[in-house]
Amino acid sequence: MSTLQKRTFTVPTRSQVSANNQAIFDNLQKGIGFVPNLYAYYAKNETALDDYLTLQNRKSTLRxxxxxxxxxxxxxxxxxxxxxxxxxxxxxxxxxxxxxxxxxxxxxxxxxxxxxxxxxxxxxxxxxxxxxxxxxxxxxxxxxxxxxxxxxxxxxxxxxxxxxxxxxxxxxxxxxxxxxxx
Known part of the structure; x- marks a missing residue:
């Protein structure tokens, strides 16, 4: 019987993500002073970080x-x-x-x-x-x-x-x- 080891998930650094995501990291750094790990993790995918930020920053009827x-x-x-x-x-x-x-x-x-x-x-x-x-x-x-x-x-x-x-x-x-x- 084999025992599964728990997988460890890591947050990528700026140098480990695409040029497009590096530009988003730079904007986040300028805008909020750091790149939250959640956003950095999305950058493991070529389009997910930009897509997620677009959703999060959409216009809303809510304050x-x-x-x-x-x-x-x-x-x-x-x-x-x-x-x-x-x-x-x-x-x-x-x-x-x-x-x-x-x-x-x-x-x-x-x-x-x-x-x-x-x-x-x-x-x-x-x-x-x-x-x-x-x-x-x-x-x-x-x-x-x-x-x-x-x-x-x-x-x-x-x-x-x-x-x-x-x-x-x-x-x-x-x-x-x-x-x-x-």
Whole structure:
């Protein structure tokens, strides 16, 4: 009987990726001061990093703070420590307190009724693989969101599931301050 060894996944350096991806690394370095390991890992594929950044940076009907709510909820449900940590840092940059971030990750936002409806809708959509409860959908619309917003919620969930799954499959090093375990 053979025993399988756990595969180790490594994050490529700038010199290990294509010229196109090196240019993206340079832009990330200039723009945010470093190349997050998640982005670097996407660069193992010729087109994935550019494709992912295009998706992540698309125009949206949702404010940055609302997108962070969805990112935090989705990453919590999918148990992705990398994305929990990255979006805790980004959530703080978007004005959330540590306590609010923990509350969002736990599935509510008592400090803001509209965000609370968004948290519950996003969580229901992720947990039920797109079949959000009627209650969460109606609360989402009653809070002032519309169908264009709903489409953007699904786009952000899809973006985050992609990252969650990639990190959960590989387990490469987390290069953000570790988010609190819940």
């Amino acid at each position: 940055a703070k609302e997108r962070e709510v969805i990112n935090l909820v989705t990453s919590q449900i999918n148990d992705c420590r990398y994305c929990q940590s990255a979006h805790t840092a980004l959530g703080k940059m978007n004005g959330f307190t540590d306590e609010q971030i923990v509350e969002i990750r736990k599935g509510s936002a008592s400090f803001d009724s509209k965000l609370d409806a968004l948290v519950k809708f996003a969580a229901s959509a992720v947990e039920n693989r797109g079949r959000a409860t009627e209650e969460s959908k109606e609360a989402f619309f009653a809070a002032g969101y519309d169908e264009a917003n709903m489409i953007d919620v699904v786009m952000v969930i899809g973006d985050k599931i992609t990252s969650n799954y990639l990190h959960n499959l590989t387990g490469f090093e987390i290069d953000f301050p570790l988010a609190q375990l819940l």
